[in-house]
Amino acid sequence: MRDHPELSVVVPMYDEEEVLPIFFERMHPLLDGLGITYELLVVDDGSRDKTAALLLAAAEDWPQLRVVRLLRNSGHQAAQSAGFRRARGQYVVTIDADLQDPPEVIAEFLQAVNEQDVDVVYGVRSDRSSDSWAKRTSARLYYRLMCRLVGKDIPFDAADFRLVTRRVVDAVNALPDDGRVFRLVIPWLGFPSAEVRYVRAERAAGTTKYNFSKMLRLAFDSVTAFSAAPLRLATWLGLLGGAMSGLFVVGALVIKLTGRSIPGWTSTVLAVSVIGAIQLLCLGLLGEYVARLFQSSQRRPQFLVGYDSLGDHGHQEPLHHNPQHQDPPQQNPQQHKAPSDR
CATH class of the missing domain: 3.90.550.10 (Spore Coat Polysaccharide Biosynthesis Protein SpsA; Chain A)
Structure with missing residues (x-):
């Protein structure tokens, strides 16, 4: 043997x-x-x-x-x-x-x-x-x-x-x-x-x-070991979130100028929920890569x-x-x- x-x-x-x-x-x-x-x-x-x-x-x-x-x-x-x-x-x-x-x-x-x-x-x-x-x-x-x-x-x-x-x-x-x-x-x-x-x-x-x-x-x-695609996904999601925020701002201005604005919380909750979800997802994706770098740096x-x-x-x-x-x-x-x- x-x-x-x-x-x-x-x-x-x-x-x-x-x-x-x-x-x-x-x-x-x-x-x-x-x-x-x-x-x-x-x-x-x-x-x-x-x-x-x-x-x-x-x-x-x-x-x-x-x-x-x-x-x-x-x-x-x-x-x-x-x-x-x-x-x-x-x-x-x-x-x-x-x-x-x-x-x-x-x-x-x-x-x-x-x-x-x-x-x-x-x-x-x-x-x-x-x-x-x-x-x-x-x-x-x-x-x-x-x-x-x-x-x-x-x-x-x-x-x-x-x-x-x-x-x-x-x-x-x-x-x-x-x-x-x-x-x-x-x-x-x-x-x-x-x-x-x-x-x-x-x-x-x-x-x-x-x-x-x-x-x-x-x-x-x-x-995460073979591709940086999730990082690019986070970038695109960030751009999407920014575009959606811009649409919310334009919509709010239009409603304000036409005098049809009423006190409400639906649009606020919707905007905060969508943007917050995108931000958390992006942070999670970034965290996966940071965790790999951290584990590698420990040399365990x-x-x-x-x-x-x-x-x-x-x-x-x-x-x-x-x-x-x-x-x-x-x-x-x-x-x-x-x-x-x-």
Whole structure:
């Protein structure tokens, strides 16, 4: 396992103890049957249940299973970043632990990357009928907005189930920005790509950890990280507010000069409400960008790795060293067991 494997499968996990037995039962024979060397790199994103203990126990009988534990819950995209920085394979696949994305498609990814000579293979959902109307509609709006802001190369219905080559991994790790959104960053890099379509299944066990607030946060991060369009929107809204104010002034003067003015509060309330709403929206948009600048100026790391079952041998520095992503000294895994096992 000290030699670099051909394939690294990166799996971010957070409180997935219920699905882990099914995950192991399905992934182990599948990866063994690929006929190539591999590592299953599971990034435990600060789980509070028995996920870490189950992973460490399984790793004793599965040499290819590698456990990386983050010191605190840092989020799905941060866990993927940790996996990208620690993965050693020539090919890196990212997949979630809930088995909604069928791991059997990994074999198709490998076939596509070799036959079509590409660096990225996206897993694209061919059917969203299992989703609710609200989720289908919000996903459609999200991808259309991203295509408008980022470019036409954003594949519709492609989330974080994909294969990339080492060239792509190194390019992503060299990017200086924090809080990256992988489903936008990787298409933006412009590497040759292909698509493999599949039908997404229901979650194998447990409940989703990606609630509405996290999806909304992802949408905000996607917009503010890749485009200044909201700032321009604030400018246009300000101009619109000014034009509307001018119309109110002209209307008030006309009414005053014709002698038809009467004491009232409707027009005042309407004017104040419209202009106030526009101002608050503009301030909110500006605040999103100021917050990103503030977080960047603090130089806080996006994640901290507390334990890697492979040890320091698994750590690879990015092409351009970024001190924000330094890992603390490796610690005894017994100090990082799940809270329930302490």
